[in-house]
Amino acid sequence: MSNKRILFVCPYPFDEAPSQRFRFEQYLAILKENGYSYQLKPFFSLYMWRILYKKGKVISKAFGIFIAYIKRFFLLFTLYKYAFIFIHREATPAGPPFFEWATKYIWKKKIIYDFDDAIWLEDPNETGTFKSTLKWKKKVKKICNWSYKVSCGNQYLANYASQFNKRVVVNPTTLDTENLHKISINNTELQSKTKVTIGWTGTHTTLQYLQDVIPALEALELKYDFSFLVISNQKPDFNLKSLKFIAWNKTTEIQDLDLIDIGIMPLSNDIWSKGKCGFKALQYMALAKPVIASPVGVNEIIVEDNVSGFHAETKEDWINALEKLLQDEALSIKMGLKGLQKVEKYYTVKSNKNNFLSLFQ
Incomplete structure (x- = not known):
């Protein structure tokens, strides 16, 4: 027709x-x-x-x-x-x-x-x-x-x-939690991990946002043994002993994201960033990861402070939020599950299907 x-x-x-x-x-x-x-x-x-x-x-x-x-x-x-x-x-x-x-x-x-x-x-x-x-x-x-x-x-x-x-x-930008963004059940890499992985994913154009978090990570490296994983199309040049890098690959995207225990999404507080759709946060949450995010634009709505993660603006905010999750695995798991519930309710292909179809009616 x-x-x-x-x-x-x-x-x-x-x-x-x-x-x-x-x-x-x-x-x-x-x-x-x-x-x-x-x-x-x-x-x-x-x-x-x-x-x-x-x-x-x-x-x-x-x-x-x-x-x-x-x-x-x-x-x-x-x-x-x-x-x-x-x-x-x-x-x-x-x-x-x-x-x-x-x-x-x-x-x-x-x-x-x-x-x-x-x-x-x-x-x-x-x-x-x-x-x-x-x-x-x-x-x-x-x-x-x-x-x-x-x-x-x-x-x-x-x-x-x-x-x-x-x-x-x-x-909203949505995820397919039925076929793509699914929690790994038998991930041997996860099962053999000995330390927590803080992680971020994005392109080379958004690597700049990590600059606000680097001082907090440097401070935490003095007290804790963790990995900071960056998944991107370009390797960053941050001087961090915890830094690990994985080149973004479409075929292993979800497996690589699943290596993260705590997802971060820093943003600058400007009118450009207010237009962002919180995609990084949604990816972490769809895999039941707690999220620490700058409370800018839609991030404030997607990531509920003290529920599915934390909001962080200053260096002290980032240190406090990361420290809570580094110290408390049970809290990390609880927040991750809360985030997953929110994604499944509001930000999946299944939940948004009729809304998308309405564009053509």
């Missing part, structure tokens, strides 16, 4: 980027079960995505981006086949929203606009740069206005979108 055909217009190749995997890709089977058909059209090819952030290959990158823009233009001529055009973040990474404008005003299609960051703001890492100018941040409010519905990862983002569109849905 043509009224149940969906085109997903997204930046990244299928099953490569967390923002896509946990916002809409894990719902694709559910869409099929409910009679929808779909196609995915990423901006970056798999080859381009794998070389994009590596040094060199400038000509290959430039040519690949040029071809991607050409493909986006010709994609417009296929829109007649679809009832809904689901746009995750943006149709193109730079320049004006020509694709979104044409979708709305030439093809008159229903746009579902989805984002999980404060993408209308300058990324603090890019403030004042030419790259930031190219991203054309002012287009976000226009796309919100042109959309049939706007899907936002949290209430802070929804409040922004509501200025330009009356049909805004808070669609």
Whole structure:
């Protein structure tokens, strides 16, 4: 049925980027079960995505981006086949929203606009740069206005979108606790562990947030024997004797996360961070790990202070919270189970299924 055909217009190749995997890709089977058909059209090819952030290959990158823009233009001529055009973040990474404008005003299609960051703001890492100018941040409010519905990862983002569109849905980033984020029962590495592992996961762009926690970890190293595990696509250069590093790997992602006993999610208290959707905290909680998080934005809601973990702002807060969990394994287990209960109630594919499907109704 043509009224149940969906085109997903997204930046990244299928099953490569967390923002896509946990916002809409894990719902694709559910869409099929409910009679929808779909196609995915990423901006970056798999080859381009794998070389994009590596040094060199400038000509290959430039040519690949040029071809991607050409493909986006010709994609417009296929829109007649679809009832809904689901746009995750943006149709193109730079320049004006020509694709979104044409979708709305030439093809008159229903746009579902989805984002999980404060993408209308300058990324603090890019403030004042030419790259930031190219991203054309002012287009976000226009796309919100042109959309049939706007899907936002949290209430802070929804409040922004509501200025330009009356049909805004808070669609949280969710986890598949039935098939993916499951607690390990027979993990021999866990069973043979002799010390507690404090852990963090994220990309190289968010490693900066750990700087606020390093002084607390340095102080705790003088009193306790623990490991500090960083799971990322880039090895950090922190001068910590407790530091352990695992390169992020999609196939071992959950096994690696399960090595953590205490998950941390520090953030800076600024308007950019308020747009974050608490994904790291949710990943820890889905594996029954207690979480210590900066009480910024949605973190305050996801991580309940003294229930599923602790809120921490100052160096002393981080030391006190970590020390409580390092000293009390029973408390750590209790908080981890409380966090898991919350995830299962509010932040799973199963609990959010009908909310996601409502975007296409």
